[in-house]
Amino acid sequence: MMNHLLDVQGIKKYFSVTDFFGREIYSIKAVDDVSFYMDQGEIYGLVGESGCGKSTLGRCILNLIPATDGKVILQGKDFFSLKEGDIKKLRQDIQMIFQDPYLALNPKKRVGNILMEVLIIKGVADEKERYFTALDILEKVGLRPEHFYRFPHEFSGGQRQRIGIARALLMEPKLIICDEPVSALDVSIQAQILNLLLDAKRKMNMSYLFVTHNMSIVRHVSDRIGVMYLGHLIEEAATDDLFRTPQHPYTQALLSAAAVPNPHIKKDRIPLTGELPSPMNIPAGCVFSGRCPYVRDDCKKYRPTLLAKEQTLSHRVACFYA
Amino acid sequence: MIRLNEKNLLEVDRLSVAFKTERGYLKAVDDMRFCVNTQEVLGVVGESGCGKSVTMQAIMRLFDERSGLTQYKGQVKMHGCNLMDIPFQAYDKIRGKQIAMVFQDALSALDPLFPIGQQLDEALRIHTDLDKAARQERILQLLKLVGINSPEDRVNQYPHEFSGGMRQRIMIAIALSCEPEILIADEPTTALDVTIQAQILDLLVSLKKRCDMSIIFITHDLSVVAQVCQRVIVMYLGQVVETTDVCTLFDQPLHPYTQGLLQSVPSLSGARQEKLFVIPGTVPLLNQIPEGCRFAPRCLYATSLCKETMPELEQIADGHYVRCWRCKKERSQS
Numbered sequence: 001m002m003n004h005l006l007d008v009q010g011i012k013k014y015f016s017v018t019d020f021f022g023r024e025i026y027s028i029k030a031v032d033d034v035s036f037y038m039d040q041g042e043i044y045g046l047v048g049e050s051g052c053g054k055s056t057l058g059r060c061i062l063n064l065i066p067a068t069d070g071k072v073i074l075q076g077k078d079f080f081s082l083k084e085g086d087i088k089k090l091r092q093d094i095q096m097i098f099q100d101p102y103l104a105l106n107p108k109k110r111v112g113n114i115l116m117e118v119l120i121i122k123g124v125a126d127e128k129e130r131y132f133t134a135l136d137i138l139e140k141v142g143l144r145p146e147h148f149y150r151f152p153h154e155f156s157g158g159q160r161q162r163i164g165i166a167r168a169l170l171m172e173p174k175l176i177i178c179d180e181p182v183s184a185l186d187v188s189i190q191a192q193i194l195n196l197l198l199d200a201k202r203k204m205n206m207s208y209l210f211v212t213h214n215m216s217i218v219r220h221v222s223d224r225i226g227v228m229y230l231g232h233l234i235e236e237a238a239t240d241d242l243f244r245t246p247q248h249p250y251t252q253a254l255l256s257a258a259a260v261p262n263p264h265i266k267k268d269r270i271p272l273t274g275e276l277p278s279p280m281n282i283p284a285g286c287v288f289s290g291r292c293p294y295v296r297d298d299c300k301k302y303r304p305t306l307l308a309k310e311q312t313l314s315h316r317v318a319c320f321y322a
Numbered sequence: 323m324i325r326l327n328e329k330n331l332l333e334v335d336r337l338s339v340a341f342k343t344e345r346g347y348l349k350a351v352d353d354m355r356f357c358v359n360t361q362e363v364l365g366v367v368g369e370s371g372c373g374k375s376v377t378m379q380a381i382m383r384l385f386d387e388r389s390g391l392t393q394y395k396g397q398v399k400m401h402g403c404n405l406m407d408i409p410f411q412a413y414d415k416i417r418g419k420q421i422a423m424v425f426q427d428a429l430s431a432l433d434p435l436f437p438i439g440q441q442l443d444e445a446l447r448i449h450t451d452l453d454k455a456a457r458q459e460r461i462l463q464l465l466k467l468v469g470i471n472s473p474e475d476r477v478n479q480y481p482h483e484f485s486g487g488m489r490q491r492i493m494i495a496i497a498l499s500c501e502p503e504i505l506i507a508d509e510p511t512t513a514l515d516v517t518i519q520a521q522i523l524d525l526l527v528s529l530k531k532r533c534d535m536s537i538i539f540i541t542h543d544l545s546v547v548a549q550v551c552q553r554v555i556v557m558y559l560g561q562v563v564e565t566t567d568v569c570t571l572f573d574q575p576l577h578p579y580t581q582g583l584l585q586s587v588p589s590l591s592g593a594r595q596e597k598l599f600v601i602p603g604t605v606p607l608l609n610q611i612p613e614g615c616r617f618a619p620r621c622l623y624a625t626s627l628c629k630e631t632m633p634e635l636e637q638i639a640d641g642h643y644v645r646c647w648r649c650k651k652e653r654s655q656s
């Protein structure tokens with residue numbers, strides 16, 4: 001417990017749906033009792049299909065949306081119990097990179113000002129120093145000094161994402177939450193951005209919480225991976241473990257469904273019938289029981305918890321029969 | 323150039339599409355040549371802005387050319403007649419009937435104000451002379467064909483009542499309703515989750531066999547190409563840079579752009595790489611198209627010849643066409 005950079009304990013996020021008078025009709029369990037930890041210098045990949053709550057979880061950790069229940073402990077400090085001012089200070093240690101870099105940048109501000117604003121918040125008093133630090137970071141993320149006075153709309157998608165990354169790095173955070181940072185980019189640009197992120201990590205001993213739906217990207221970047229399904233963490237393992245011996249039926253299906261860029265391999269897909277149920281009516285037992293090919297009676301009655309498998313303690317699965 | 327044979331269903335010859343802008347006409351697609359064989363899945367890959375969707379929309383004549391905002395040159399031949407010569411009004415008879423299209427975003431392609439049954443009915447009403455009862459029966463048949471359970475209940479539902487994967491199935495049902503010879507699928511699975519993507523890809527491949535049609539599959543995802551296509555066209559900045567069958571493309575890509583694309587995707591098996599291969603630079607804007615080879619500014623092997631003169635799309639091996647000076651030189655040496 002002691003040395004973890006980030007400890008997420010039992011995070012829950014319920015969105016309540018209310019009627020005309022503000023009475024709750026039902027609640028949508030977007031994230032339900034998720035716990036995991038991250039070490040300094042580690043990349044933790046969070047995968048799952050759309051609607052599984054992976055982005056919501058990322059936002060809850062940053063307290064961008066308040067969690068319903070649970071604790072986020074960053075370097076031994078409980079993030080949620082802090083006072084307003086302290087939260088601001090601690091938040092400097094966690095930054096975020098968003099999926100759509102255009103929406104994340106103020107269209108009315110020049111890139112230089114976007115970056116220097118971060119330094120004002122960080123408390124760099126000297127204007128000259130702010131200017132040179134911002135210029136320096138631009139160069140580090142592969143942009144040129146003349147880009148300093150341009151507006152976000154003058155850039156391509158890949159360049160905008162570089163600006164987003166520059167802004168996050170300026171704060172010299174301990175942890176960056178990357179919410180699908182390359183999903184909106186073309187293949188050749190994706191590789192550039194992934195390399196940039198990994199370079200920055202190596203140089204600054206950064207940690208990333210890497211949220212994505214792309215299995216080959218998560219395999220490339222992550223040290224450990226958590227698989228989410230309907231708001232629950234259903235499997236967690238070191239990257240190579242997960243890809244070699246996936247235990248949960250959902251992980252197995254997810255990996256088998258991912259298309260391989262090789263025409264000679266015709267994979268036997270594990271067919272998943274049906275689609276992700278809506279988070280409004282989550283099955284009573286195991287969340288995956290509705291689509292699981294190996295479902296038994298117990299699965300429909302009781303919900304399995306995330307438990308370590310005997311062989312490797314770091315490999316945790318939420319399934320009775322895995 | 324590309325030889326005509328009896329297998330060719332559709333032949334596109336030197337097609338170019340230009341859009342009118344303040345700075346004159348911008349060529350989004352230039353000198354496009356390819357053919358579609360019967361009963362095949364032809365993949366068209368390229369990054370955004372390379373003109374893959376524009377080419378298909380030009381074949382479907384979806385741009386209103388009467389306003390003068392779009393200019394076409396070249397020919398699109400099907401059954402020996404040039405589709406580009408057909409008057410715009412008369413093209414309604416072909417669009418949806420002989421060539422049909424499935425779009426990426428099914429929610430915006432379907433009309434939110436009408437139940438899906440009516441939207442399926444529309445195509446049948448225009449293109450066939452079936453009576454109402456026969457059309458109704460055909461609609462239920464189609465929905466069953468694309469894997470929608472209890473179609474009797476679902477025909478009267480609205481698009482928002484379906485999930486993303488189901489909407490895409492409905493789009494496919496509409497496209498198939500008049501038994502087209504060619505189905506153009508424009509990034510049909512890009513907006514979907516992996517498990518749903520797998521379902522839709524399987525569906526398209528099985529429908530191809532059952533309905534005896536060819537599919538043009540537009541995508542930017544090379545792994546999807548590897549799964550479903552027989553032949554592939556790689557596009558860069560409005561031009562075809564390489565065409566060949568899918569195995570050759572993945573085993574021996576010849577154009578530096580194709581090689582770069584294949585290497586920059588992280589793999590799902592084997593050892594994990596430390597660093598991904600990167601194609602330097604970015605795709606230039608359409609009004610800054612380089613002279614000579616369009617890929618030359620980003621190419622590792624570019625010579626002065628590449629920067630000055632545009633290479634032609636030439637046959638390097640049987641059915642393998644490449645637009646590259648280096649490949650041509652290597653072939654003439656060997």
